Amino acid sequence: MSPLGHRRRRRPSEAVADNAPIPAGPVDDEEVAALRAAIELRAAQPAADLPAAEFVDGLRRRLGELEGEGRPARVGRRAFLTVAGAGAGAVAAGVAGAVVDRTLLQPPSHASQAQGSAAQGALDPIGGGWVRVAGVDEVTGRTVSFTTPGVVGFVTERAGDLVAVSGACSHQGCLLKLNEAAERLDCPCHRTAFSAEGRLLFHQLDTAPPPLARLQVRRNGDAVEVLLPQQA
Amino acid sequence: MAEREGGQAPKGGAGPEGRPLHVVRAGDAYGDWEELYADNVVRLYRLLYSKVGNRADAEDLTTEVFLAAFGPLRLDVSRGEVRAYLAKTAHTVLASFWRRRLGREITVVDLDAAEEFLERPPADGHNARRAQGILARLPARSRRILELRFLERQSLRDSAEAMGITVGNAKVLQHRALRMAAQVREDES
Numbered sequence: 369m370s371p372l373g374h375r376r377r378r379r380p381s382e383a384v385a386d387n388a389p390i391p392a393g394p395v396d397d398e399e400v401a402a403l404r405a406a407i408e409l410r411a412a413q414p415a416a417d418l419p420a421a422e423f424v425d426g427l428r429r430r431l432g433e434l435e436g437e438g439r440p441a442r443v444g445r446r447a448f449l450t451v452a453g454a455g456a457g458a459v460a461a462g463v464a465g466a467v468v469d470r471t472l473l474q475p476p477s478h479a480s481q482a483q484g485s486a487a488q489g490a491l492d493p494i495g496g497g498w499v500r501v502a503g504v505d506e507v508t509g510r511t512v513s514f515t516t517p518g519v520v521g522f523v524t525e526r527a528g529d530l531v532a533v534s535g536a537c538s539h540q541g542c543l544l545k546l547n548e549a550a551e552r553l554d555c556p557c558h559r560t561a562f563s564a565e566g567r568l569l570f571h572q573l574d575t576a577p578p579p580l581a582r583l584q585v586r587r588n589g590d591a592v593e594v595l596l597p598q599q600a
Numbered sequence: 601m602a603e604r605e606g607g608q609a610p611k612g613g614a615g616p617e618g619r620p621l622h623v624v625r626a627g628d629a630y631g632d633w634e635e636l637y638a639d640n641v642v643r644l645y646r647l648l649y650s651k652v653g654n655r656a657d658a659e660d661l662t663t664e665v666f667l668a669a670f671g672p673l674r675l676d677v678s679r680g681e682v683r684a685y686l687a688k689t690a691h692t693v694l695a696s697f698w699r700r701r702l703g704r705e706i707t708v709v710d711l712d713a714a715e716e717f718l719e720r721p722p723a724d725g726h727n728a729r730r731a732q733g734i735l736a737r738l739p740a741r742s743r744r745i746l747e748l749r750f751l752e753r754q755s756l757r758d759s760a761e762a763m764g765i766t767v768g769n770a771k772v773l774q775h776r777a778l779r780m781a782a783q784v785r786e787d788e789s
Binding site (some may be wrong): 395402418 | 633634637638645646649650651652653654655656657658659662663667670700701702703704706721725727728730731732734735746751752753755756778779781782783785786
């Protein structure tokens, strides 16, 4: 072990313990064995090996650009949906599919909350009331979770637009976890993830689950409020 | 990460057994490149993550495999052949990665296992069970530091705090624990 404080190259096995890229340089037999053990242990953490949404989207775009430069196969709308994981199932759901499509094809800031929530099987309570779920400054540019007696959800602000979604996975209702590093909502039950806007990013189920239910959300002074059923 | 590793990867003209790949369109062929991508990207990433154990390198390698496969890979072949091709490309790309990075081959993409992985990725608990088996054979403190760092994803600082030791000691403990874990792995194989 080098004396503490002395700058030396970080061991590859230490880098892996931090989920950091492996530093270049020679390694001895002992470090080779330790690194192999570290890689195996790192891959053992549930869902640690799921890719970040922005990576999957970014590489898809990059390949799409290459395709535009000369590959014969065309990028179809259907394929576009499939990539996001919202495949035939969601499209076949009629109106819901149309909303998925629009949500996918527009950047989040243009994905109108009103349109989205109405058509997407949103929780649209009759005689509900607006409930404060966060402060405006808490959600600026990020996603936060909230819990009320009736609903668990996530609210996000991007470029001035607020979006609130149900925190229950549309597959079997497992409570989604906010994965801040990857900017997505992970389902702990199956390998499924949604964007903060509720769009299905990927899944490995037989049938693509629909997008998350949207909640109506508004800004009220410095509060973010969600329309929820009136509590008794 | 602009290097392209196409050297040993099969070219589009012939399949793994030398059969031409583009004479007849396979029944289950992908409709287009995006469909192929969508069906394989997560599994390929998971496969490569299991070989390098960190996000940045797994992302780079996944990118490299798709870019390398993009030119030669034909869309009129069966999905099985696409998987075989991706597995072979991943094998080559990973081998080259280790050569460049450390000068030693640390992990290998086994072709048969990789094709199987791309077709039916192992369930969540598979790796965790194997890891638990290894950790169970370590002394308590060594086990604890690795659980904190790898399974619970705590920082070195937080792990040190949880164990009531200094960051420097946690680092030493972690290093020794990894060497012990490596020994357990060797004994098992």
